[in-house]
Amino acid sequence: MTKRSIEIMDTTLRDGEQTSGVSFTASEKLTLARLLLQELRVDRIEVASARVSEGEFNSVREITSWARDEGLLGKVEVLSFVDGGASLEWMEKSGARVQNLLTKGSLNHLKYQLKKKPSEHFKDIAKVLEQAKEMGITSNIYLEDWSNGMRNSEDYVFEYLDFLKSQPIKRVLLPDTLGVLTPGETFEYLDRIVKRYPDFHIDFHGHNDYDLSVANVMQALRAGVNGLHLTVNGMGERAGNAPLASVVAVINDFMPEIAIGVHEKSLFKVSKLVSAFTGIGIPSNKPIVGDNVFTQTAGIHADGDNKKNLYFNDLMPERFGRKRKYALGKTSGKANIQKNLQELGLSLSDEELKMVTARIIELGDKKQRVTQEDLPYIISDVLGTGSVPQNVFIRSYVLTHAKGLQPSTTVAVEIEEKLYEENAQGDGQFDAFMNALRKVYSGLKRPLPTLVDYAVRIPPGSNSDALCETVITWRDNQKEFTTRGLDSDQTVSAIKATEKMLNIANLAN
Known part of the structure; x- marks a missing residue:
């Protein structure tokens, strides 16, 4: 079976930075840009919004300078605006060569925010795209609020897409800006667009307001989109964006017809670094990258793992550079403790194991959390008591x-x-x-x-x-x-x- 290749564009450094209270320094952005492109191996990165600040300009200049030396400049993208060419001038000075032009994808936004007619908006967009072409800047184009556009002003969306057929653009970027789509709508809308505009390269940009972003991504892929926009740890405005790690695992495990180049083993490392840079902790139960997601707590599960891995699924921790752990607490059984003892190179008799298990359960009943590092101390305490x-x-x-x-x-x-x-x-x-x-x-x-x-x-x-x-x-x-x-x-x-x-x-x- 010939697989269909999908581009993964990471927008942690741009859209992810819209997480409340988050601002990356120039050095942090450069570090993450290197990791995202060279170690995690995403296809593209969106690194900033044009004309935001002097700090943003300096960070883009550092990233583009590095990317040019590495032959990766075409993978670095900047959000730009329909502003008479001011964003393009900013990009040229910063060294960026790919713009993601933000435009209005719903009639509601166009009428009440820009107070313009579609023909006026299209004329302004055409000028920016022509100027970018003359400057040698590649253009992708966002249809902001496209999802509400399809719900409430479908004729406008198709009028806009018809206009784009004659424009010098490389990709059409369709964002669910307010995270309102259901999986069914995602498939329906994108299926119609992909079939109607087969020559377009179409990216889907999902938000997570209803916790449906990963499901929506799956439906977007089923509909035939060419690219996805994701963020590390699902960072982004409000409830955030579709999370990179979860989407990668879902594609690899459930969509064998899709090919992506992301290196799974680097997901956890990059996730932890983003958390450290932002100060925003990763929920312990967050799929793939959470501290507890590869931890068995119930003793019956640990026992099952000893018997043909009865409680394993395809999400093996080694895929992501991690290890399975066995928690120690009031639901621990002897199997949990034996797993931890094996890792520590320790062995106990059946009677000693019973005593240690009882002590760990006692601590768990007090709502205290026990780790593997505590185990030798518990053994010393319990076994010393009986002497x-x-x-x-x-x-x-x-x-x-x-x-x-x-x-x-x-x-x-x-x-x-x-x-x-x-x-x-x-x-x-x-x-x-x-x-x-x-x-x-x-x-x-x-x-x-x-x-x-x-x-x-x-x-x-x-x-x-x-x-x-x-x-x-x-x-x-x-x-x-x-x-x-x-x-x-x-x-x-x-x-x-x-x-x-x-x-x-x-x-x-």
């Missing part, structure tokens, strides 16, 4: 800390099945806790080991807010030993480490 018989239990405590008042703690500790309660103050919550314990042990005439060192650690590389590990070194009769506590709260993790110390000390006594 000493427990005869001392810290049954309850109240920690208070108020501005202008000294921290205090009330503690109830069970020692060999008897409950003791004391209250004390200290320089901090844990110091107050230790002072209350000393009161208990002083009354029993039992010595307490001396605290030698106190360290708090967060698992290296973890982005989890679930855990911190407190490691305390104690001295007892000239011998030193260490205990560890693990919890999301630093003071509580220290108390857990202290409870372990009390049991070791009790065993020694």
Whole structure:
């Protein structure tokens, strides 16, 4: 089967920059232009709007200078306006050689924004196109609000397209400017236009106001369009544009008759860079590029992956330079944990695995998120707990800390099945806790080991807010030993480490 090649034009640097609060610097635009054309391998990029600002001019000049040296200048496009040639002069000075001329694609916009008749608008457009031709600038042409034009003023749209047949243009760009099209309308309108104007190169430019942009893109391709306009992370005005990563995956997986040149493995990298430059985070559940989209959470899914990959689909993370992950939380089963242990090169017995699973579920019930980096700490904590018989239990405590008042703690500790309660103050919550314990042990005439060192650690590389590990070194009769506590709260993790110390000390006594 001969595939139909489709051009992908990325407009992140122009239309995507219309995302509220987003403005790329000249160096950021150049960096992204390089990645989009040379690494991601889109066919064209729309990088700016003419005459917007001095900064925009400088960014275009840097991009066109680089693109000229790389033989890519024809792939760099600028949005221009019907302004008597002012945009063309701006482009010539900046080095840009392809204009995407913005014109009115609906009678409503023409009447109420420009207050002109179609013949007047067409005459103005013809002048700009002729001037561009004389300057050696290639022209593509946007029919702004084309989708509403087809709904409400179809005769005008066809009158306009008939006019364009005699004009020096390379592409007709049809935007769903307000994101109002349904998939059915997208196919109907474009199918009629493609059949009526077979010599036109037609691009579809979808917006996502109803979350239909990817579905509309699929229907535009079915109708026979020649190109698509997309943005990284679906950036753009209001709800944004059709997202590049999702569309690429959909074409590759569901439309075998379509050929595109985009390099899938670079999608995630470029997505992350755009997010970093803009400060706009990527939703964790965003298809292809979200943090969680290749993460199995339910234990039954991880178990299924061990049995002929029962929960895999064609969206394999390796396609996009990513890896499948197995989340650790209250829905985790042993299979999730085993998957993470394998990656860490660790192994546990069945009994040890049960204990670690129970601890992770306990953390999940507290709505705490556990990551792979936390796992060795959990194992150390859980398996270390069982090595000493427990005869001392810290049954309850109240920690208070108020501005202008000294921290205090009330503690109830069970020692060999008897409950003791004391209250004390200290320089901090844990110091107050230790002072209350000393009161208990002083009354029993039992010595307490001396605290030698106190360290708090967060698992290296973890982005989890679930855990911190407190490691305390104690001295007892000239011998030193260490205990560890693990919890999301630093003071509580220290108390857990202290409870372990009390049991070791009790065993020694």
